[in-house]
Amino acid sequence: MNYRETCExxxxxxxxxxxQGISGYxxxxxxxxxxxxxFGHPHLSYATxxxxxxxxxxxxxxxxxxxxxxxxxxxxxxxxxxxxxFSERIRINGTPISQDxxxxxxxxxxxxxxxxxxxxxEVTTAMAFKYFKDNNVDIAVIEVGLGGxxxxxxxxxxxxxxxxxxxxxxxxxxxxxxxxxxxxxxGIIKKGVPVVIGHADAETRPVFEAKAREMEAPxxxxxxxxxxxxxEPRPEGGMHYKTTFFGTxxxxxxxxxxxxxLNTALFALYAIGKQGYLSECPTPESKEKGxxxxxxxISHVIEKTGLLGRWQIVKENPRVVCDTGHNVGGWQxxxxxxxxxxCHQMHIIFGMxxxxxxxxxxxxxxxxxxxxxxxxxxxxxxNEQVVRTLALKHGIEGQSFPTVREAFEAAYKNAxxxxxxxxxxxxYVVGDFLKFSF
Numbered sequence: 176m177n178y179r180e181t182c183e184x185x186x187x188x189x190x191x192x193x194x195q196g197i198s199g200y201x202x203x204x205x206x207x208x209x210x211x212x213x214f215g216h217p218h219l220s221y222a223t224x225x226x227x228x229x230x231x232x233x234x235x236x237x238x239x240x241x242x243x244x245x246x247x248x249x250x251x252x253x254x255x256x257x258x259x260x261f262s263e264r265i266r267i268n269g270t271p272i273s274q275d276x277x278x279x280x281x282x283x284x285x286x287x288x289x290x291x292x293x294x295x296x297e298v299t300t301a302m303a304f305k306y307f308k309d310n311n312v313d314i315a316v317i318e319v320g321l322g323g324x325x326x327x328x329x330x331x332x333x334x335x336x337x338x339x340x341x342x343x344x345x346x347x348x349x350x351x352x353x354x355x356x357x358x359x360x361x362g363i364i365k366k367g368v369p370v371v372i373g374h375a376d377a378e379t380r381p382v383f384e385a386k387a388r389e390m391e392a393p394x395x396x397x398x399x400x401x402x403x404x405x406x407e408p409r410p411e412g413g414m415h416y417k418t419t420f421f422g423t424x425x426x427x428x429x430x431x432x433x434x435x436x437l438n439t440a441l442f443a444l445y446a447i448g449k450q451g452y453l454s455e456c457p458t459p460e461s462k463e464k465g466x467x468x469x470x471x472x473i474s475h476v477i478e479k480t481g482l483l484g485r486w487q488i489v490k491e492n493p494r495v496v497c498d499t500g501h502n503v504g505g506w507q508x509x510x511x512x513x514x515x516x517x518c519h520q521m522h523i524i525f526g527m528x529x530x531x532x533x534x535x536x537x538x539x540x541x542x543x544x545x546x547x548x549x550x551x552x553x554x555x556x557x558n559e560q561v562v563r564t565l566a567l568k569h570g571i572e573g574q575s576f577p578t579v580r581e582a583f584e585a586a587y588k589n590a591x592x593x594x595x596x597x598x599x600x601x602x603y604v605v606g607d608f609l610k611f612s613f
Contacts, residue, residue, distance in 0.1 A: 178274035181281050182261045189295040206293045207327035210301040213287055217308035218315075221251065223331045224443065227319040227360045228339025228373065230504045231436045234428055235339055235373070237482040238440040240316045242472030244268050244479050251307035251315030253328070255296070258483055258499070258606035265303045267310055269480045276306060296320045300327045322349050324362020335446040336363045336392070338383065339439055340374040342504030343532060353378045361386040369393045369446040373439030397442040398435070406434035408515075412488045413474075421466055426473045429486030430498065431515075432508035437473065444469075484605045486512065489598075489612050493590040494518070497598040497605045497612075501527065503535040509599070510539040518595035520545060522586040524579065524608070525600040526562060528555040533562070536600070537569040544597075545589070546573025549582035551603035579607035 176184060211218070226236045233254050240252045250268055257263035262271035280302050288298055300320070307315045317333070319326045341357045349356045357379035364370050364386050372383050375396055387394035405417035413427040416437060426433060476482055484499040500509045513521070521544040527533045528551075548563040550556045559575040559582075566573060576582035579598070586596050598608045 181278045206291050206297045214305045217304045218331050220308040221312050222314040223333040224316045225333040225363050226337045227323040227363050229342045231339040232318045234436040235440045236316045236318045237480040241476040241479040245468040245472040248313040251312040253303040254318040259610050297327050322359040324359050332365050336370040337443045338372050341379045357382040364390050364392050366390050371442045372396045397439050401438050402441045403438040424473050427477050431512050492592045493594040495596040499602040499605050501601050506536045506539045516595050519593040522596045524582045524598045526604045527600045529557050547582040547586050548575040549579050551607050553603045
């Protein structure tokens with residue numbers, strides 16, 4: 176098989192949550208443990224950082240990786256889902272996994288893993304862990320796929336466990352209350368390993384505190400004494416931050432939600448530095464030593480790690496922005512940011528998958544925009560006519576288009592130079608858009 180055929184094999188022959196939803200999710204760690212033993216426990220060959228949470232995992236993971244790279248480490252980065260190509264999921268110092276490695280891994284190992292009937296994510300995680308060992312990384316930032324307690328990344332014992340925040344998502348798998356969801360995410364907390372919580376509320380904080388006590392894990396709530404105290408969008412994209420310890424920082428990741436994400440990432444880096452493991456990483460006590468590395472890492476996350484789709488400015492005149500926010504928690508920020516946009520007319524290309532709270536998101540959409548409802552190339556995506564019908568119930572009108580490309584082409588044709596075009600609602604909508612927009 177060539178690379179394209181290998182990716183199709185992985186998508187179609189191993190159950191894939193991103194395409195199939197709940198039927199593509201395998202609960203439990205039996206397959207993961209079998210794969211890990213088969214490959215000689217590769218994750219024990221390097222240090223790790225574990226990142227869970229409902230929203231912000233990707234931004235936090237990439238930001239941490241970028242700073243660590245600037246500090247001189249060889250950094251593995253495992254995230255999901257990918258937007259344009261499978262190789263985005265597995266990177267070393269920002270470079271995606273090679274196509275040859277993916278092909279050879281599947282060709283050489285399918286005889287072992289096929290009888291296990293593993294999920295797509297189980298195979299991909301095993302591939303990532305082995306790839307990092309084979310390529311001698313110093314440290315790997317590992318993003319949880321779904322939940323935490325039973326996620327197949329949860330065989331690692333990291334330097335620090337990070338949980339960004341909790342909101343309603345994947346409730347059919349993780350629970351129908353914030354406390355239940357928090358309990359699943361808290362499953363990544365390990366014995367004696369420091370844990371950083373980005374944001375918690377009255378319902379989730381006791382869950383994290385109880386789990387940390389049980390595991391004798393030092394716990395820090397990053398929002399209690401925030402390092403990032405002010406954040407403002409920059410006209411050219413990204414954010415300008417004022418911090419308590421590191422002065423002002425410019426970040427290239429866009430979105431007002433990045434204030435919380437950066438604050439979480441800084442506390443995670445601080446937790447590593449306190450252990451004395453990463454002596455070059457910045458801490459409040461040694462800010463002069465690590466300040467340059469921190470500034471460079473935060474200001475070049477996209478360049479160093481390849482992160483896409485976070486209030487990403489794709490074109491100008493008219494300005495075109497895409498964002499992967501796909502649930503109510505994410506749209507609480509996106510709706511605020513869209514309200515701050517100054518333009519002649521706003522055009523929104525919008526689609527969602529069927530297992531999200533689309534009515535909750537619809538309530539947050541701006542009413543004074545021109546809408547282009549669409550369907551991503553995913554079996555989980557809602558039909559564009561269904562999305563349009565639901566929108567009408569919320570007082571939102573628009574046209575429907577069968578593909579993201581057709582929706583964008585219509586919006587771009589209709590837009591004037593001083594208009595604003597937004598593409599989002601689903602990671603898969605953004606993924607389809609980025610495949611043809613570059």
